[in-house]
Amino acid sequence: MLLKKEVDSSVRPEGKRVRVPRGLWVKCEFCGEIIYKKEIEKNLDVCPKCNYHFKINAQRRLSLIFDEGSFIEFDERLESVDVLDFKDMKKYKDRLKSSQKTLLRKDALLCGEGQVNGQKTMAAAFEFEFMGGSMGSVVGEKISRLIERAIDKNCSVIIFSSSGGARMQEGIFSLMQMAKTCAALGKFRKAGLPYISVLLDPTMGGVTASFAMLGDIIIAEPKALIGFAGPRVIEQTIRQKLPEGFQRAEYLLEHGVIDMIVEREDMKDTLGKLLKMLAPY
Amino acid sequence: MALQQFLEFEKPVVELEKKIEELKQTALGEKADSAGHISCLSEIERLSAEAKKLQEDIFSNLTPWQIMQLARHPLRPYTLDYTQRVFTDFIELHGDRNFRDDPAIVGGLAMLENEPVMVIGHQKGRTAKEKVFRNFGMPNPEGYRKAIRLMSMAERLKKPIITFIDTPGAFPGIGAEERGQAEAIAKNIMVMSRLKVPIIVAVIGEGGSGGALAIGVGDRVLMLEYSTYSVISPEGCAAILWKDGSKADVAARALKMTAKDLYRLEISDEIIKEPLGGAHQDIETMAKTLKEALVRLLQDLRKFSQDELLDMRYKKYREMGKFYEAVI
Numbered sequence: 125m126l127l128k129k130e131v132d133s134s135v136r137p138e139g140k141r142v143r144v145p146r147g148l149w150v151k152c153e154f155c156g157e158i159i160y161k162k163e164i165e166k167n168l169d170v171c172p173k174c175n176y177h178f179k180i181n182a183q184r185r186l187s188l189i190f191d192e193g194s195f196i197e198f199d200e201r202l203e204s205v206d207v208l209d210f211k212d213m214k215k216y217k218d219r220l221k222s223s224q225k226t227l228l229r230k231d232a233l234l235c236g237e238g239q240v241n242g243q244k245t246m247a248a249a250f251e252f253e254f255m256g257g258s259m260g261s262v263v264g265e266k267i268s269r270l271i272e273r274a275i276d277k278n279c280s281v282i283i284f285s286s287s288g289g290a291r292m293q294e295g296i297f298s299l300m301q302m303a304k305t306c307a308a309l310g311k312f313r314k315a316g317l318p319y320i321s322v323l324l325d326p327t328m329g330g331v332t333a334s335f336a337m338l339g340d341i342i343i344a345e346p347k348a349l350i351g352f353a354g355p356r357v358i359e360q361t362i363r364q365k366l367p368e369g370f371q372r373a374e375y376l377l378e379h380g381v382i383d384m385i386v387e388r389e390d391m392k393d394t395l396g397k398l399l400k401m402l403a404p405y
Numbered sequence: 406m407a408l409q410q411f412l413e414f415e416k417p418v419v420e421l422e423k424k425i426e427e428l429k430q431t432a433l434g435e436k437a438d439s440a441g442h443i444s445c446l447s448e449i450e451r452l453s454a455e456a457k458k459l460q461e462d463i464f465s466n467l468t469p470w471q472i473m474q475l476a477r478h479p480l481r482p483y484t485l486d487y488t489q490r491v492f493t494d495f496i497e498l499h500g501d502r503n504f505r506d507d508p509a510i511v512g513g514l515a516m517l518e519n520e521p522v523m524v525i526g527h528q529k530g531r532t533a534k535e536k537v538f539r540n541f542g543m544p545n546p547e548g549y550r551k552a553i554r555l556m557s558m559a560e561r562l563k564k565p566i567i568t569f570i571d572t573p574g575a576f577p578g579i580g581a582e583e584r585g586q587a588e589a590i591a592k593n594i595m596v597m598s599r600l601k602v603p604i605i606v607a608v609i610g611e612g613g614s615g616g617a618l619a620i621g622v623g624d625r626v627l628m629l630e631y632s633t634y635s636v637i638s639p640e641g642c643a644a645i646l647w648k649d650g651s652k653a654d655v656a657a658r659a660l661k662m663t664a665k666d667l668y669r670l671e672i673s674d675e676i677i678k679e680p681l682g683g684a685h686q687d688i689e690t691m692a693k694t695l696k697e698a699l700v701r702l703l704q705d706l707r708k709f710s711q712d713e714l715l716d717m718r719y720k721k722y723r724e725m726g727k728f729y730e731a732v733i
Contacts, residue, residue: 353577
């Protein structure tokens with residue numbers, strides 16, 4: 125019955141090697157369970173065994189939130205420029221090109237406006253597969269424009285973050301996107317409008333340390349890894365073992381860093397209710 | 406040049422200076438005005454000129470990695486060295502009023518010429534013990550919260566703010582994450598973008614990523630000649646993108662992180678010249694040059710109303726970034 129011949133060998137937590145036919149089955153990166161792909165898709169890409177919320181692309185993310193046919197995309201033509209002529213083991217230009225080709229998207233953010241259970245809102249979602257959802261000039265510009273549009277139209281904002289942080293290949297410009305987006309949010313706050321930040325697995329570095337942590341309400345998906353420094357960097361710096369569940373959504377809720385954890389299937393309704401209660405602005 | 410602590414690329418100069426020192430000893434042994442004494446003196450003079458020329462040559466052709474080493478030089482002046490020299494009557498204020506006082510960030514009121522200002526900066530330690538006490542200049546969230554407390558006070562009492570940037574980055578630790586390191590940084594950046602008083606930012610050493618930016622949003626951003634400012638340390642960048650931490654020199658070049666680069670990229674507004682050999686060679690002169698710039702810029706910023714200042718600051722950051730937008 126296998127449609128594809130490709131086979132990929134994986135290791136189960138118990139150490140037993142199993143051969144997993146690629147395409148039909150997927151492995152949960154959290155608990156290692158092998159799951160029939162159709163089953164997990166029906167389950168909104170949530171592991172039926174451990175409730176880990178798999179990464180989904182930006183398009184799917186927003187389609188799960190917005191009322192059908194209500195979404196209009198903004199600024200889809202913004203494209204990154206290799207301003208530093210950056211080359212590590214690969215040229216930045218080539219990294220961009222290959223991501224653009226496979227993901228059919230100019231950069232790592234999808235944004236626009238639409239309605240959530242009848243409530244009008246502007247929203248952005250990261251495309252994690254696009255260079256780790258890293259924030260360079262395009263992401264910073266799109267978020268700033270979205271926030272400014274929302275100010276003009278007296279509208280709320282929701283940002284779904286999933287990012288490794290600032291895009292190193294744009295050097296200091298990527299760092300300055302933190303200042304740019306936070307300044308826009310400062311204006312937005314003064315205008316008395318509500319911003320809901322939704323943190324997905326993973327949200328790290330310069331994205332966490334800017335707009336992602338500035339939500340009036342901060343929501344996370346279960347088990348999402350959220351932090352400023354990555355766990356490996358922390359471990360290497362302090363030379364200690366990290367506590368169980370460190371930097372996971374549940375841990376952050378306990379430490380008062382986020383407001384709540386919301387399951388994928390409840391996200392739309394929760395956002396709709398919040399937007400309704402926060403209106404009128 | 407101080408002989409005790411020098412960098413690898415300064416070695417030729419240090420060797421020449423050793424020779425000069427030896428000659429001086431020889432000269433002392435010779436009888437005054439004897440032929441030997443005179444030839445020693447002329448040789449000393451010749452070598453001194455040569456050493457100066459050599460040093461000038463070396464320092465006019467530094468690589469980004471060499472500049473990074475100067476920015477991290479163990480003798481480099483830190484914030485508290487400047488608070489004593491650039492200002493008078495510095496009175497340090499402590500604590501975030503919530504958790505603890507973070508010694509990696511210092512702040513307080515001081516007089517800049519005849520004007521009271523709020524001064525805030527990262528602080529590294531000089532001795533081994535002090536380094537640990539200052540956590541190597543890597544703040545925890547409470548450091549950033551102290552900084553924003555002082556800045557908000559300055560806003561309310563209408564005092565301009567001057568910040569000094571010199572940090573490897575915000576501290577990556579368990580407690581830091583638990584107490585909201587990312588939130589502390591984000592909040593500072595947002596609040597600074599709207600503070601109704603003039604803000605001048607001076608990068609005096611290492612500008613380490615978000616940990617630097619958290620006290621680094623302002624109306625004017627200055628960089629000392631041999632300071633750096635970057636989204637990630639060259640070591641960190643090399644480890645991630647080159648999978649080899651020892652490629653830091655290559656990464657330092659690729660990241661465009663020197664004062665000259667940042668001025669060219671229009672991120673910093675001005676480069677402050679350092680004494681030959683770097684700020685640590687002559688702290689008094691360095692402090693004097695820095696003071697002149699701060700006084701001049703503050704006077705300049707005085708011309709603007711609160712609203713103009715905020716609009717200008719917003720625009721300054723709003724325009725940072727390069728992208729391409731296709732028309733259809």
